[in-house]
Amino acid sequence: MGKGLKAFATAPGKIILVGEHFVVHGESAIVMAINRYVTVMVEGRSDEVIHISSDLGISGQYNKDRFHGPKDHQKTLDPIKISIQSVLEALRENKGLDVHISSTIPVAVGLGSSGALAVTTVAAVGRYFNHEFQAEELLKLSLKAERYVHINPSGVDQAISTYGGIIIYNKKTGFTRLEAPSPIPIVIGNTGIERNTGRLVDQVRKLKQKYPQTVDLIFQSAGELALQAIDALQQSNITSLGNLMNINHGLLMAIGVSHEALDRLVHIAKQNGALGAKLTGAGGGGCMIALVTQEQSDQIAEKLQLGGATSIIAEKVNTGVRSWISE
Numbered sequence: 001m002g003k004g005l006k007a008f009a010t011a012p013g014k015i016i017l018v019g020e021h022f023v024v025h026g027e028s029a030i031v032m033a034i035n036r037y038v039t040v041m042v043e044g045r046s047d048e049v050i051h052i053s054s055d056l057g058i059s060g061q062y063n064k065d066r067f068h069g070p071k072d073h074q075k076t077l078d079p080i081k082i083s084i085q086s087v088l089e090a091l092r093e094n095k096g097l098d099v100h101i102s103s104t105i106p107v108a109v110g111l112g113s114s115g116a117l118a119v120t121t122v123a124a125v126g127r128y129f130n131h132e133f134q135a136e137e138l139l140k141l142s143l144k145a146e147r148y149v150h151i152n153p154s155g156v157d158q159a160i161s162t163y164g165g166i167i168i169y170n171k172k173t174g175f176t177r178l179e180a181p182s183p184i185p186i187v188i189g190n191t192g193i194e195r196n197t198g199r200l201v202d203q204v205r206k207l208k209q210k211y212p213q214t215v216d217l218i219f220q221s222a223g224e225l226a227l228q229a230i231d232a233l234q235q236s237n238i239t240s241l242g243n244l245m246n247i248n249h250g251l252l253m254a255i256g257v258s259h260e261a262l263d264r265l266v267h268i269a270k271q272n273g274a275l276g277a278k279l280t281g282a283g284g285g286g287c288m289i290a291l292v293t294q295e296q297s298d299q300i301a302e303k304l305q306l307g308g309a310t311s312i313i314a315e316k317v318n319t320g321v322r323s324w325i326s327e
């Protein structure tokens, strides 16, 4: 490939419509790709250095495996380097690269930014070497970086960034694509409160150990709820989906993963006419989502802002990762 060519890839982030936490215990979750994206640009270098930079001002470079750059940037950059390396190894290439990341997905609030970043990096580096990975291989390679970030990832974030649309995830049956004909307008309220997914998952496990009969019934109920939500989506019954999201938030509160700030935003959204509202992702902070009509979205976004959140108007996107070359 001649000097000056640039390879790009872009992939969407995600929200969990229903089923977070319960999915860890064998029930189904429904995950939807949203119109917030990570974009990666790759250019060749004349040496063997891998240089990574981002719009957030994080940068550093790897000479073989040695990192050069601000120490506190390394933790963020290591998984990206793992993604790049996994592609170089898969394609038996050994070339220096400049990799630049830009993103419209807020980081570390459960909107799938690290999954989208891994998928995009693999696709862009592959494209630079004129190789378009099939979805399965792309998922396999991008999971290597995710394993470094989360010890035991389900892989659902990578899957949704790869395929787009809506995916049902269940530990036993894996990923199933769900065709939902209607648009699904969502307003996201970000509390800005950082949380730790692993700690919250552990907290739920302990609660289940302590009160097995009671908590098992909540899990069963969440499993049933996910099945009804799948039905609602397939039939474009948005009103029913909204009701189920409201119940889902109640179940998440019951297992102790909500947060005062999330409950307040959920309340604001519902008071202002949202069809349904719930926390999304691990809880304990991070984001909530409100299912709205197209006409309501601006107003509800504004109300959530007034309630202290950063709000994002989002919608389902059906396309997953894309890559291309530009001169």
Ligand code: PMV
Pocket (backbone or CB within 6 Å): 019, 020, 021, 022, 023, 024, 109, 110, 111, 112, 153, 154, 197, 201, 280, 281, 282, 283
């Ligand atoms: O923090 P997030 O948005 O990646 O959500 C985690 C979802 C959980 O169900 C809580 C954990 C998991 O691994 O499925």
